[in-house]
Amino acid sequence: MKKILTTTLAFALALFAGIAFQPQHEVYAQTKKIYELRTYTTAPGRLPALLNRFGGGEVDLFIKHGMYSVGYWVPDDKQLSQNTMVYMVAHENREAAAASWAAFGSDPAWHTMRDKSREDGPIVINVVIQFLNPTSFSPVQ
Secondary structure, three states, X not given: OHHHHHHHHHHHHHHHXXXXXXXXXXXXXXXXXXXXXXXXXXXXXXXXXXXXXXHHHHHXXXXXXXXXXXXXXXXXXXXXXXXXXXEEXXXXXXXXXXXXXHHHHHOHHHHHXXXXXXXXXXXXXXXXXEEEOOOOOOOOO
């Protein structure tokens, strides 16, 4: 009986530790309903400026306006790695996405950030946007 109780207690503690120490963003991402995949192509030589802008506060503005950042990537392909950034954000639904993008687009901090990043010329020359719905077997819903 003591061994069963000890095993049960150990299991419960391990389960609790797994839940308690799981990063909050992972739990939050799994509650989202729609994902937005964006692929940005930059002007030649301008990918570093785009990465600096995103890393220098743009992602914080996404969060401020209700978007959840899932991830940001540069392709592994040699050619695409020179001018392409891909990222994914999550929203409750398409209406929430539209509201978040509208708020982001009208934020004076975004205008200042965008204008400063363009001082040496245009950055993004093409954007491809896809809204994605998770499948029934997707780990994220």
